[in-house]
Amino acid sequence: MTLLSEASFLVTPNGYKASKLYAAIPTNGNGDMTFTRASTATRVNEAGLIELVPYNLFTYSEDFSQWTIFRSTVTSNATISPDGTINADLVNQDYPTTSVHGGVSRTKAVSTGVKYTYSIFVKKKEYSWIELAEQATSAGNISTWFDVENGVVGTVGAGSTAQIEDFGNDWYRCSISFTSAFTGNRNFTLYLTTGNGSTTANKVGGAYIFGGQLVEGTSVLTYQKTVDRLDIPRIDYTGGGCPSILLEPQRTNIVLRSEEFDNNTSFQKNLSSVSANTTTAPDGTLTADTWTGDGTSAQHSLAQVVSATSGVAYTQSVFAKKGTNNFLQIVGTGAIYTTATVFANFDLENGVVGLSGAGTTSTITDFGNGWYRCTMTATATATVSGNGFLLWLITSATASRAETNDLETSVHLWGAQVEAGAYPTSYIPTTTGTVTRNTDSFILNDVYTNNLITSAGGTWFIELNNNISYIRDAFALAITLADFSATNYLTLTFGGATVSAFVQVRKKIAGVESTIYGATTATVKFAIKWNGTTADVFANGTKVVSATSFTATNMQTFTGNGGDAPKFIKSTMLFPTPLSDSECIALTTL
Numbered sequence: 001m002t003l004l005s006e007a008s009f010l011v012t013p014n015g016y017k018a019s020k021l022y023a024a025i026p027t028n029g030n031g032d033m034t035f036t037r038a039s040t041a042t043r044v045n046e047a048g049l050i051e052l053v054p055y056n057l058f059t060y061s062e063d064f065s066q067w068t069i070f071r072s073t074v075t076s077n078a079t080i081s082p083d084g085t086i087n088a089d090l091v092n093q094d095y096p097t098t099s100v101h102g103g104v105s106r107t108k109a110v111s112t113g114v115k116y117t118y119s120i121f122v123k124k125k126e127y128s129w130i131e132l133a134e135q136a137t138s139a140g141n142i143s144t145w146f147d148v149e150n151g152v153v154g155t156v157g158a159g160s161t162a163q164i165e166d167f168g169n170d171w172y173r174c175s176i177s178f179t180s181a182f183t184g185n186r187n188f189t190l191y192l193t194t195g196n197g198s199t200t201a202n203k204v205g206g207a208y209i210f211g212g213q214l215v216e217g218t219s220v221l222t223y224q225k226t227v228d229r230l231d232i233p234r235i236d237y238t239g240g241g242c243p244s245i246l247l248e249p250q251r252t253n254i255v256l257r258s259e260e261f262d263n264n265t266s267f268q269k270n271l272s273s274v275s276a277n278t279t280t281a282p283d284g285t286l287t288a289d290t291w292t293g294d295g296t297s298a299q300h301s302l303a304q305v306v307s308a309t310s311g312v313a314y315t316q317s318v319f320a321k322k323g324t325n326n327f328l329q330i331v332g333t334g335a336i337y338t339t340a341t342v343f344a345n346f347d348l349e350n351g352v353v354g355l356s357g358a359g360t361t362s363t364i365t366d367f368g369n370g371w372y373r374c375t376m377t378a379t380a381t382a383t384v385s386g387n388g389f390l391l392w393l394i395t396s397a398t399a400s401r402a403e404t405n406d407l408e409t410s411v412h413l414w415g416a417q418v419e420a421g422a423y424p425t426s427y428i429p430t431t432t433g434t435v436t437r438n439t440d441s442f443i444l445n446d447v448y449t450n451n452l453i454t455s456a457g458g459t460w461f462i463e464l465n466n467n468i469s470y471i472r473d474a475f476a477l478a479i480t481l482a483d484f485s486a487t488n489y490l491t492l493t494f495g496g497a498t499v500s501a502f503v504q505v506r507k508k509i510a511g512v513e514s515t516i517y518g519a520t521t522a523t524v525k526f527a528i529k530w531n532g533t534t535a536d537v538f539a540n541g542t543k544v545v546s547a548t549s550f551t552a553t554n555m556q557t558f559t560g561n562g563g564d565a566p567k568f569i570k571s572t573m574l575f576p577t578p579l580s581d582s583e584c585i586a587l588t589t590l
Helices: 583-589
Strands: 033-036 039-045 050-053 068-070 072-079 088-093 101-111 115-124 128-138 140-147 160-166 173-181 184-193 205-216 235-237 243-248 251-253 269-270 272-279 288-293 301-308 312-324 325-330 342-349 352-356 360-367 371-379 384-393 410-420 436-439 441-444 457-467 478-480 489-494 503-509 512-519 522-531 534-539 543-547 557-561 566-576
Touching: 033 342, 039 235, 068 072, 072 101, 072 205, 072 325, 072 371, 088 184, 101 205, 115 128, 115 184, 128 173, 128 312, 140 160, 140 173, 184 205, 235 312, 243 441, 272 301, 301 410, 312 325, 312 384, 325 371, 342 360, 342 371, 342 441, 352 360, 360 436, 371 489, 457 489, 457 583, 503 522, 503 543, 512 543, 522 583, 534 583, 543 583, 557 566, 557 583
Parallel strands: none
Antiparallel strands: 033 441, 039 050, 068 101, 072 088, 088 205, 101 184, 115 173, 115 205, 128 140, 128 184, 160 173, 235 243, 243 566, 251 410, 251 436, 269 301, 272 288, 288 410, 301 384, 312 371, 312 410, 325 342, 325 384, 342 352, 360 371, 441 557, 457 522, 457 566, 478 489, 478 557, 489 503, 503 512, 522 534, 534 543
């Protein structure tokens, strides 16, 4: 079978491309899709760990002309970088205009108490010493010096740790780690300098630089290129195996300090205590906490007050791992739900949901290394502020709501979330304020003009996984191949309050829409072929629709949007002609 002019998602080595989903088979750029989200988000990476997309907090990580340049000049693309392409920049000192050292600086907002690591690749030219400085520690502007000729760390600033790593071809990656003592914008700077501890520059010349990065935590992390940071697709490995492009609706985590259960301002502890950063979290960092009952015969709870609106469904979630106790309960406070039936029990030993109260929907999902994400959804019956995030230590999977016990045992916790919605979405980290993840979407224009489909018709293949029967957040925002006016289209529609199918194949001809097939499997491969008169649909190796009327041929836009329900797209392709039945069956066989 020959695959012609395909538009498919390309999984790149680190999984990211700024604002683009690239065609896997070259089509002179005609198959590349523009991606938007206008915010960061999280994904499950290839190692099964949760990570921010992108985790590099700097924008324009390789374009130092976009940084603040002082007492120096920057020449772009001056030499071969550590990635083997000519995209490393040269920073050159403005000496003898001044002997005070020059360099480049990036400003980034940080939060008090959060650990950060600042790193940059440097190669000696005339200057063999550089100074990295940050303004986010209590001592003020903390500096650390690096010998980038011999690969040695010099003087390390108070409150910081430092390391230097050899990347070959005379490139070194210099990094400093610290805990921020400030909330707000702080400067992260690279200076050229004459030697260890020096704040002067005494000669004309410079050094090559590449790949500035700021990440949360004390690990340097693999370098990740950024441009504007916000419109980067999520290549998600949920469930293992081959990844998917993840499209989700906009959601806001209204829990503050989502990974700081020890914070007494945000989290109230009743007859229990929290020890911070006691074990490895689902993101691979030592940031998970341990919550322990005090042994009093009473109710042992942990809570945070949020504001709720009557009639709105809210989903509480938390990552939990058994400690010396195997069970956890998520509770809906009576102030918000005005009922004693809103609760769900979770068995952290066997990874199952136990007893759940009426009016709730609960899930438990394995995230590896003993961690489970536990979720409970219920609809608020009052507009009020109350304990909208509420956990209880319990003795069994069948425990009653708000059980009284004398537990002095523990469970591990990480990643608290409360979001308005009828199902849980990917984790949204917070610190001192709520955080919103915007809707994921992509678009490819001029599909017909660029011959990705033709007057002879075409074939659209798509593989989806992790489908469930969602109640949509909003009106259908599907995956669609349509003409510019949307008078004619083929579309995949997800969820709906009364829709039993996980995903429906729908068509519109001359403005009249109808459903032609519905799939109810968690994984589905569709092939839809049309010839300007009729269309056929294939699903999971079977021809499920034959010769339904379909007269459109010049469909121009291919779009996908997560605004109604989550979508996991493993791959998608467009063929410029109708494939044979046998080819469609082969494509869609699981």
